[in-house]
Amino acid sequence: MIVAGVMSGTSADGINVALVRVSSGRTKNGPTFQLLGHAEYPYPRDVRRAVLAAMNAGQASVADLARLNFLLGELYADAVLAAQRKFRRQVELIGCHGQTIYHQGEAARFLGRKIAVTWQTGEGAVLAARVGVPVVSDFRPADMAAGGKGAPLVPFLDYLLYRDTRVGRIVQNIGGIGNLSAVPRAASPEQVTAFDTGPGNMVIDALMDRLFHKPFDRDGKIAAGGMVLESVLAETLRAAYFRAQPPKTAGREEFGREFAAWFLRRCGRAPKPDVLATATALTARSIADAVRRYVLPRGKFQEFIVAGGGAKNPTLMAMLANELGTLGLKLRSSEEFGLPAEAKEAVAFALLAYQTWNHRPSNVPSATGARRPAMLGKISYV
Numbered sequence: 001m002i003v004a005g006v007m008s009g010t011s012a013d014g015i016n017v018a019l020v021r022v023s024s025g026r027t028k029n030g031p032t033f034q035l036l037g038h039a040e041y042p043y044p045r046d047v048r049r050a051v052l053a054a055m056n057a058g059q060a061s062v063a064d065l066a067r068l069n070f071l072l073g074e075l076y077a078d079a080v081l082a083a084q085r086k087f088r089r090q091v092e093l094i095g096c097h098g099q100t101i102y103h104q105g106e107a108a109r110f111l112g113r114k115i116a117v118t119w120q121t122g123e124g125a126v127l128a129a130r131v132g133v134p135v136v137s138d139f140r141p142a143d144m145a146a147g148g149k150g151a152p153l154v155p156f157l158d159y160l161l162y163r164d165t166r167v168g169r170i171v172q173n174i175g176g177i178g179n180l181s182a183v184p185r186a187a188s189p190e191q192v193t194a195f196d197t198g199p200g201n202m203v204i205d206a207l208m209d210r211l212f213h214k215p216f217d218r219d220g221k222i223a224a225g226g227m228v229l230e231s232v233l234a235e236t237l238r239a240a241y242f243r244a245q246p247p248k249t250a251g252r253e254e255f256g257r258e259f260a261a262w263f264l265r266r267c268g269r270a271p272k273p274d275v276l277a278t279a280t281a282l283t284a285r286s287i288a289d290a291v292r293r294y295v296l297p298r299g300k301f302q303e304f305i306v307a308g309g310g311a312k313n314p315t316l317m318a319m320l321a322n323e324l325g326t327l328g329l330k331l332r333s334s335e336e337f338g339l340p341a342e343a344k345e346a347v348a349f350a351l352l353a354y355q356t357w358n359h360r361p362s363n364v365p366s367a368t369g370a371r372r373p374a375m376l377g378k379i380s381y382v
């Protein structure tokens with residue numbers, strides 16, 4: 001079956017579409033798959049602004065949120081149709097993550113009840129109607145209803161891709177947020193752990209917007225020209241999030257605009273490139289710290305694989321390689337395993353959709369904290 005995976009992450013940079021051939025496979029280890037093509041469709045500038053404004057907004061118009069839901073359904077459809085033309089393939093099913101506008105994985109009191117909540121927008125019914133195939137969307141709530149944090153969901157793919165009988169692997173995605181999956185040598189699915197390490201590109205992007213009116217630090221050029229403000233870095237790393245035991249999830253709620261504004265104040269009058277260098281070091285150091293504190297004590301790991309847009313930032317990657325060298329981990333790229341760094345999450349949602357379509361669960365309870373396996377998502381038929 002050919003399945004399109006559609007991902008739009010917290011960076012709100014745009015839409016990633018992966019066309020994937022999936023089959024059930026003979027082993028109990030889950031489906032087998034082959035990537036047929038991947039393409040990226042940036043959001044128009046004003047759409048990106050609207051999405052960023054809606055995320056974790058203190059105030060938002062209900063009408064605008066409803067409009068955004070249907071608008072994104074149309075844009076996702078345009079992206080899938082364009083990918084179909086580009087790769088000359090017809091898909092039979094779509095898995096669409098949608099755009100997270102709010103995520104609170106930890107239960108908290110609300111009107112007398114303790115609840116965890118999440119909201120992904122982008123109307124599946126519109127996408128199904130435009131492309132003419134069924135759509136699985138809204139993957140996270142089923143895991144949360146089963147007591148999980150609704151994230152991360154990519155460990156399902158990490159397990160399929162990176163499980164090895166001899167090598168223990170840590171798989172790091174650097175999107176808006178950084179998250180890792182640890183797949184021990186010869187692991188069973190219950191032995192996979194995963195959590196969000198902290199900021200990925202989110203703080204870097206926010207500061208680039210504030211200081212340079214650019215969406216991101218292309219090729220890490222600005223950060224490369226700055227010096228890391230060690231005292232600011234050390235102070236920032238003392239924040240509660242970094243000290244909390246996994247499982248834990250983060251988003252714009254933790255590392256969005258307010259965090260970036262606080263971070264900028266801490267940097268005082270430092271030159272702008274130093275601010276960017278320090279934000280970049282924050283991502284690298286928080287990842288290495290998380291590995292040292294929460295992963296390495298649980299087993300032996302030899303390899304560290306990086307995916308996500310952050311893998312395209314050489315300054316960040318050099319800092320990370322430096323940190324990991326001291327931990328005895330070999331840095332490898334997602335490309336070496338046949339998956340472009342920016343395609344991985346989209347591929348994951350194609351596989352999750354395939355599981356749901358076949359009435360199979362796809363959360364990894366040891367990663368999300370759910371009490372049981374859950375079939376994820378809601379289906380929009382044509």
Ligand SMILES: Nc1ncnc2c1ncn2[C@@H]1O[C@H](COP(=O)(O)OP(=O)(O)O)[C@@H](O)[C@H]1O
Binds near residue numbers: 010013217310313342
């Ligand atoms: N060439 C590049 N140089 C530096 N950073 C890049 C480059 N390409 C992508 N990025 C970073 O990756 C981010 C997008 O990563 P992505 O994996 O799509 O995140 P998300 O899943 O949150 O959308 C961009 O916002 C940018 O910060």
Ligand SMILES: [Mg+2]
Binds near residue numbers: 008010012013015016
């Ligand atoms: Mg993206």
